Amino acid sequence: MVKEALAEIKRGTAEIIDEERIENLLKEYFEKNKHYFVKVGFDPTAPDLHLGHTVLLQKLATFQRYGGIVQFIIGDFTAMIGDPTGKSETRKKLDRETVLENAKSYQEQVFKILDPDKTHVLFNSHWIEKLGASGIVELTTLFSVARMLERDDFEKRYKSGSPISISEFIYPLLQGYDSVYLKSDIEIGGTDQKFNLLMGRHLQRSYNIGKEQAVLMMPILEGLDGVQKMSKSLGNYIGVTDEPNEMYAKIMSISDELMWRYFELLSSKTLEEIRVLKEGVQKGKVHPKYAKELLAVEITARFHGDEAAHKAKEEFDRVHKKGDIPSDISEYEMAGPVWIAKALVECGIEPSTSQARRDINAGAVRVNREKINDMNLQLEPGEYILQVGKRKFAKLKVTK
Structure with missing residues (x-):
């Protein structure tokens, strides 16, 4: 069971740091029924998620099947600082009202994937505000400016003369402190979060809490074009709140090649089920369109239910096979x-x-x-x- 669980956890990952620790946590779960904690952080900077965000959620759901308790952190405090990850300038800070409104929307969406009984929803203002000025100053003594400038986007901005606020240096320290306070066993995030994820390991070691979290990084999901990362600003996204017909049609529009990437990162089918399906397509026994329909129905049903997903399929078939006009156009x-x-x-x-x-x-x-x-x-x-x-x-x- 450990081998099977580890294979599903490693599925689609970009990088794992301390895989041995994850394997040992799985062994303790299967042998002693001992649960472990998997941390993920979301800054509620926008009210709606797209499928790119759900890559992490799918991985968390996998951990939940194998003994993981998810620490789902809504960064209500850190969102008001602004993490510049992947950006060339300081990100705008959000007011508390917007943060809380977006956080509520997040919670409604994530439980379409995660098991609520195995998820702790936490707001990091709860413990960060208790740190106070002296605690935050103490936190800053645990990491040097030179090390901070090793972060790729900080380095580029520093060399180009673009401003970097002190608060941005504090952001990864606070994210890392989340792992100290919660005593997380594993933290997951995108590849663009590597610096911040490793900060958790560093601070757990500095605070001597008796453990160092493993780190699992997922790749950035490509959008409908198959080239750029999925992004609302690029218009190549599939929104979690998209209407069923729109969601289904968008998934059906992706290329046959990209379909397998989506299966690996988004589908709940096992690796073996996907392997058999892909082999059937390659040997000409299964039509690629049929495989894509399975994916489109599965994902649409995840967010809208089975009935809505099958109605979306019927509507898509009616429009595209018969050349009809959709029945619900604006x-x-x-x-x-x-x-x-x-x-x-x-x-x-x-x-x-x-x-x-x-x-x-x-x-x-x-x-x-x-x-x-x-x-x-x-x-x-x-x-x-x-x-x-x-x-x-x-x-x-x-x-x-």
């Missing part, structure tokens, strides 16, 4: 004549007029099911079905 009304690129943006199916032009030029835009190539087209008064690609539709009424 309707808009504008005074005309109206420029086609502007209409596409105003109807919410293009992010900008420049992108609309590119899609028209690529032959991805249809008006009343007819492909158009005139970027200067003016829509006269009348009713139109606008379409971009295979899954973006809008109904537009142009008035005089």
Whole structure:
């Protein structure tokens, strides 16, 4: 059982520091039913999660199946400082009201993946505020400025002359102190969090709490384009709160190659089940579309339930197999004549007029099911079905 559990825990990981400790924790669980603590931190900087965030949640759910108790830390204190990870400048701080509102949204979303009975939801203001000024000053004596500047983004900003606030130096120390206070056995995070994750090990050693947490890092999930990391700002994301039809269609739009990456990082299927499915596709016994449908149904059902997932599949099949128009497309009304690129943006199916032009030029835009190539087209008064690609539709009424 330990070998099987360890294989599932290692699945899809980018790097593990102190794998031996994880293996020993698993042995104690299977032999003595002794649970262990797995820490993860989320700064509630935005109210909604996307599937990229759930890569960590899926790994936490795996730990829960094998004896792990999740310490889910909502960084209400640290979010008001701002971690610049991956950024070239200081991140804006959030007010407490926004932090708490976003935190509430997070909790509603994460328990669609995590087992509430095996999850401790914690706010780090609870123990950090008790540190006080003297405690925080003492914390800063445990790490040097030279070591802090080894962090990649700090180093780049320092060399370029970009400002770095003292509070940003304190951020990783506070994240590390979370591990001291909670006596965490394992901490997980993305590869972009390596410096902060290792800080927990360093501070546990400095405070002599009798253990050093293992560290498990997950890769950053690629978005729908298969190239850039999943990001709302890049528009290549699948939101946890996306409507079922939209979520299902987005998953069906990914490439056959990217599908296996999503299976590995997001699916609850075992490694053996995925291996058999992939082998079937490679040998031509299973159609890639069927495999992708399994993935789309599984993920949509996770967040919306089985019934909604199967209805989303039926709607997708109806639209794409029969060439029908979706039954629930949004309707808009504008005074005309109206420029086609502007209409596409105003109807919410293009992010900008420049992108609309590119899609028209690529032959991805249809008006009343007819492909158009005139970027200067003016829509006269009348009713139109606008379409971009295979899954973006809008109904537009142009008035005089």
